[in-house]
Amino acid sequence: MIVRMWEARAESYGVADLVTWVCDTALPDFDHDPLHVSSEVFSSTDHRVVVISKWRSNPRPLPDPPPMLLARPPHSWDFTQVDR
Secondary structure (H helix, E strand, O other), X not given: OEEEEEEEEEOOOOHHHHXXXXXXXXXHHHXXXXXXXXXXXXXXXXXXXXXXXXXXXXXXXXOOOOHHHEEEEEEEEEEEOOOO
């Protein structure tokens, strides 16, 4: 399994709109991908929005959010579970 963490810093006025965009525009397309397992969305008090998505393989990127909602471009990282 591959876990992709996607993070964007929203403009102070745009956090709610960025969360809405993620939930209503970006993520619904993943629901139809057989490689997608699940996704969770988080927000923070410092205007960050984070999406944690789990994939069987080959994670798909989120589309680019509307630029006017962003304080800086989004970043993403892929992780695999560590056996311990």
